[in-house]
Amino acid sequence: MSDGVKIELGRRYRFAASHRLHSEKLSAEENSRVYGKCNNPYGHGHNYVVEISVSGPVDPATGMIANLADLDGFVEREVIEAFDHHSLNEEVAAFRAKVPTTENVCIEIYERLKHFPKAKLERVRIEETANNSFEYAGGESKIA
């Protein structure tokens, strides 16, 4: 990387989960207005795709930034086990007090994965559906 060329490794994972968008801070009407169909009290689900990028020096002995077995194991333990086939609202502690929009899911997954010991987490990108995606790279947002 000393020559200014940076390499990142990208990996995609999948989980299926249900959620309901509902804020305790809003009235029933406001919830219904803001979240529309997503406010259905029974919830609904998505097949989420989580795309993560990590960076770091490429180990000349292995040709790798991080061994995929280590990365996959870490993501499986930290995210997939906790999220896949679960209700995000009911079963993931972070979403007791936060609405599980995919913006917030991005931030939660980033927080869980930023401790990966073998490489630096660069960003988390989530496709909630094929048409909606969200991306978070840590830090406070600075609107340009």
Add this chain to the structure above:
Amino acid sequence: MVYLTRKIEFSASHLYHNPELSAEENRRIFGKCNNPHGHGHNYTLEVTVAGEPDPVTGMVLDLKELKEILEREITQRMDHRFLNYEVAELKGQIPTCENIARVIWDLLEPKITQGRLHKVRLYETTDLFADCTRNGASRA
């Protein structure tokens, strides 16, 4: 600044083996990829060039020219090849997605003279890819 991306595909075989490690270590680190007979992938390469559109042609660079560069530098060199044995630039390296992306970056950067090479993204599968950029400028 405008970013233009061209996508190509190539198919190639490879294996992961480091002769400085024992057979056991090679198996432990590289798993199935250490099979001495090799295996293959359909690689997808996305090349992004950044630049200002020429006021006369409206182009950052002529796509025909980019297509020819990619054909000459990448497809002819890597398509239907065994990466370990037939691509000189990868000699002595493990042909991981990271290392192949870097070799592709080094091959293309000097050839792109209109605009500048902004990003190389190489997919080994739909779920595994490597990005190469200068100074980590990965937004396009």
